Amino acid sequence: MATASSLGLTERQAVILTVGFYMVTALIMVACNKWALNAIELPWLLLWCQMLIAVILLRLADYGGLFSIPQIKADVAKALVPLIAINVLGLGVNTLCLLYVDTSFYQIARGLVLPFTVIFAYTLLGQPSSSLVLVSCFTVFCGFYTGVTTEINVSQLGVFFGVVSSITTSLHAIVIKKSLGAVNNSSIHLSYYNNFLSLLATTPIVFLSGESSLVMEKLATEGFQAFHTFIAACLVTGVFGFLVNLAGFMQISKTSPTTHMISGAVRGVLQTLLGYFAFGDAITSGRLFGIVLILSGGAFYTYAKDQEMQANNAKPTYIPMTQQDLDNDEERNKVGKA
Known part of the structure; x- marks a missing residue:
């Protein structure tokens, strides 16, 4: 695989490119999901198509x-059942949340990821948090509360799916940490198992949800042309879903978890602008203030964990927010041993 030096790039340029690549692919994923x-x-059919394309691309990358x-x-599959269950539930509620709320409000509806992560880290892993971290969580909660209560026409069902999504996202990092051992700590192997088994688990849901009947009904009444936009969006999101995983691995290999979280905050701002300009979402003062509080809380969390690392002068004690954070831990251990 090409390196930054072989491409004539400085380390700083490589970091900028990888972070930019991650944010662009993630934003395109959200936009195309909303488009579909x-x-x-x-x-559920959208998710099924995305995972099928991801599996095919992973196989092609292997070949x-x-x-x-x-x-x-x-x-191995049996050991990964908890991960697959959380992943399928999480992807489902993420998509359902996006279905019922605006793209710009999506940031607020799923705004409780950080507080739930800190809560589960303490209750399930016994990891205490500093007062600064608790302040950041309270700031995020205030942003969520402000955004939800000031909206007049907000979908309560969309907010519900957003809260459930926050819970599953928080649990996902914990489950991933316990699942890596089943695949010899290989993130690529875990990604393939995750996509392949989630694809199998989602198949009956497509039929039980009634979506297969809706497809047959539309084919009978409107023909194949009714699905032109949906199929195009599925293809684009499937490819970019694969690229998001690749971009995440590239970003964490070039940056720190702190940078990863900061780029996530920037992505949240860009996502709000995307909803405004691409989908005509209304940006009310309450929604804007809520988003600012949520992003500020996330930024303050990053600052708090950075202060803890500097004070301890030891291995980072941050709470892993994503699979890439966990991968970065592994990479740091390898570098330290070398």
Whole structure:
């Protein structure tokens, strides 16, 4: 794989490019998901198509020698059942939340990820938090409360799915940490198992949700042209879903978890602007203030954890927010041992 030096890039330029690549791909994913759902409301079929494309691209990458993927083993799959359950539920409620709320309000509806992460880190892992971290969580909660209570036409169902999404996202990092051991700490192997098994788990949901019947009904009444936009969006989101995973791995290999969280905050701002300019979302003063508080709380959390690391002068004690954060821990350990 090409390195920054082989491409004639400085380390700083490589960091800027990888962070930019991550934010652009993630934003395109949100935009295309909303595009597909606006065309036709098939959230579970959309997820199914995205995971199918991800599995196909992972297989093609394996054939091309980019990296190797494992053969599915029953004992490993059994050990990963909790991860698959959380992943399918999380992806489902994420998409349902986006279905019922505006793109710009999506940031608020899923705004409780940080508070739930801190709560679960303490209750499930026994990791206490400093007073500064608790202040950041309170700031985020105030942003969520402000954004939700000041909206007149907000979908209560969308907010509910957003809260559930925050919970599943928070639990996801904890489950991933326990699941890595089942695949010899290989993030690529875990990604393949995750996509392949989630694809299988989502298949019956597509039928049980009634979406398969809706597809047959539309095909009978409107023909294949009714799905042109939806299929196009599925293809784009499937490809960019794969690229988001790749971008995440690239970003965390070039940056720190702090940078990853900061880029996430910047992405939240850009996502709000995307909703305003691309989808005509209304940006009320309450919504804007709520988003500012949520992003400020996230930024203050980053500052608080950075202060803790400097004070301890030891291995970072931040709470992993994503799979990439966990991968970065592993990389730091390798570098330290070398």
